[in-house]
Amino acid sequence: MAFNRPDQLKKLEAPFDLCIIGGGASGAGVALDATLRGYRVLLIEKGDFATQTSSKSTKLVHGGVRYLEQAVKKLDWQQFKMVYKALHERNILLQNAPFLAHPLALLTPCYTWFDRMYYRMGMWVYDLIAGRTNLEPSRGLSQRQMRALCPSLEMHHVRGGVLYYDGQFNDARYALAILQAAEAAGACILNYATLNSFVHSPKSLKIKEVCWTDLLSGQTYQIPVKAVINATGPFTDHIRALANPKLKPRMKVSRGAHIVLSADFWPGSTALLIPKTDDGRVIFVIPWREYVLVGTTDDPDSLSESPEILSDEIDYLLDYFNRYATKKATKKDVNATFVGQRPLLQAALDSALSTDTKSLVRDHEVEIDGRSKLVSIMGGKWTTYRVMAADTLDELEREVLHKAASPCRTQDYTLVGGYENEKPRFLAEAAHLPADVQTHLWATYGSQAFALLSSDLTRIHPELPYVAGELDYLKVHEMATCWDDVLMRRWGIGLRNERLAEEIKANKKEAFAS
Numbered sequence: 001m002a003f004n005r006p007d008q009l010k011k012l013e014a015p016f017d018l019c020i021i022g023g024g025a026s027g028a029g030v031a032l033d034a035t036l037r038g039y040r041v042l043l044i045e046k047g048d049f050a051t052q053t054s055s056k057s058t059k060l061v062h063g064g065v066r067y068l069e070q071a072v073k074k075l076d077w078q079q080f081k082m083v084y085k086a087l088h089e090r091n092i093l094l095q096n097a098p099f100l101a102h103p104l105a106l107l108t109p110c111y112t113w114f115d116r117m118y119y120r121m122g123m124w125v126y127d128l129i130a131g132r133t134n135l136e137p138s139r140g141l142s143q144r145q146m147r148a149l150c151p152s153l154e155m156h157h158v159r160g161g162v163l164y165y166d167g168q169f170n171d172a173r174y175a176l177a178i179l180q181a182a183e184a185a186g187a188c189i190l191n192y193a194t195l196n197s198f199v200h201s202p203k204s205l206k207i208k209e210v211c212w213t214d215l216l217s218g219q220t221y222q223i224p225v226k227a228v229i230n231a232t233g234p235f236t237d238h239i240r241a242l243a244n245p246k247l248k249p250r251m252k253v254s255r256g257a258h259i260v261l262s263a264d265f266w267p268g269s270t271a272l273l274i275p276k277t278d279d280g281r282v283i284f285v286i287p288w289r290e291y292v293l294v295g296t297t298d299d300p301d302s303l304s305e306s307p308e309i310l311s312d313e314i315d316y317l318l319d320y321f322n323r324y325a326t327k328k329a330t331k332k333d334v335n336a337t338f339v340g341q342r343p344l345l346q347a348a349l350d351s352a353l354s355t356d357t358k359s360l361v362r363d364h365e366v367e368i369d370g371r372s373k374l375v376s377i378m379g380g381k382w383t384t385y386r387v388m389a390a391d392t393l394d395e396l397e398r399e400v401l402h403k404a405a406s407p408c409r410t411q412d413y414t415l416v417g418g419y420e421n422e423k424p425r426f427l428a429e430a431a432h433l434p435a436d437v438q439t440h441l442w443a444t445y446g447s448q449a450f451a452l453l454s455s456d457l458t459r460i461h462p463e464l465p466y467v468a469g470e471l472d473y474l475k476v477h478e479m480a481t482c483w484d485d486v487l488m489r490r491w492g493i494g495l496r497n498e499r500l501a502e503e504i505k506a507n508k509k510e511a512f513a514s
């Protein structure tokens, strides 16, 4: 069976053990882990895969230097553990799909000798916590070394800097690679399929069936399952309320805006960490393919399916970028913008119905509703999606299925496209193609890219490396159903350059019906 809707719909004839709601990082992680533990899995996603928060992150695979600072300042052991876990996951994420994730050098400029010592020590601790999984040791830099790495950095009053390493990844395609791996292992995975309601057992009120609609055909389904996992990120409370209207909300939404400039505003491959804005935030300036990503903000928001950037947010990000860059950008230099909504976990408001009710805001939590037995995975971050999934499955087996935890097999599980040893052979077979097309095909499809070599290799836009043959491939093997699926997530060009994305769409209207 291939990763397309007709093939996945055929799988609906078989019975399922688990239904996972949500096809972002959390749902994808749970689907793979559950399938590898031997469960028959159905995953439904209301929009496209990673359509919400999981394609709108800052694209860092990180332990969180900010969490580390808080851990040290407050001597908070929980925060230390969070950083430790994330730093170890960082490596696993990089290893399991190397074509989609790589190490990134980040520079923090320092304006006083005290700052220099403070950040040097902080990054040293970061390295220490990473231990054997450290990507590269951090180091102090002189002004001359800083200029060489970041030629556009405004050096006025700079006393030196600290260079450290985290990861950078393609978030939307990473979610797809996890889902493809789950599908290949046996799961049924569907986009544009929304959960409507649950059927409960009349006696125990436990969920026994899921009712959902295929949004492309309009057909509704009612499918019996042994358990349901709610992995809907910022939308978690909505599903919790469907399962048990007595449950109190647990999620808070915070918006994070990004702007994208062309790379000539920040040449080189080293990112900048602005460690403290006037209002105490952290902002990154990150080289991102032929562009530079500036973000992010962090403000309370109300839940939205299509959050849009505000004019003030663009001004705010430009203001900080211009304070640190010699080449100043204005609003008309902004190629694209995007906003994500963080699914933040707030204190348990009502302890009566959940198994775990500690009153602190934490990174992630698995909640099992005592009445409906709905399992909700809440909070977290992209970097730790895999441990979040493992925790979810362990809790599910213990508390709902009442069986001993089965082993988690995702740690060394190569995702679809992740066979890096195939790269030399691919480059040899693709040697006749222009360098940018070769790079694009490998960076997008990894070891799956061979399939494209026998397709129509004409460019679909003179400025871009995308080729015509990809469109059929994306429909048949990556479940793309419309231009947005391709431009915003499979290729991501819509998040980097809105003009080019519109031009592709206008030139190739016939590729998709809508």
Ligand SMILES: Cc1cc2nc3c(=O)[nH]c(=O)nc-3n(C[C@H](O)[C@H](O)[C@H](O)COP(=O)(O)OP(=O)(O)OC[C@H]3O[C@@H](n4cnc5c(N)ncnc54)[C@H](O)[C@@H]3O)c2cc1C
Residues within 6 Å of the ligand: 021, 022, 023, 024, 025, 026, 027, 044, 045, 046, 047, 048, 049, 050, 051, 052, 053, 054, 055, 056, 057, 058, 059, 060, 061, 062, 193, 194, 195, 196, 231, 232, 233, 234, 235, 254, 255, 256, 257, 296, 339, 340, 341, 342, 343, 379, 380, 381, 382, 383, 384
């Ligand atoms: C601005 C910003 C920057 C970030 N940067 C980073 C970073 O650099 N590194 C990092 O590690 N983390 C980062 N994060 C955090 C990370 O992106 C999120 O924690 C993660 O993507 C959340 O994934 P999720 O699957 O829980 O939620 P989502 O990605 O939102 O997925 C939930 C899915 O559920 C679906 N859904 C909702 N209702 C239904 C329904 N009724 N039926 C079916 N499906 C439904 C939605 O359509 C959605 O696709 C960032 C977050 C934000 C907001």
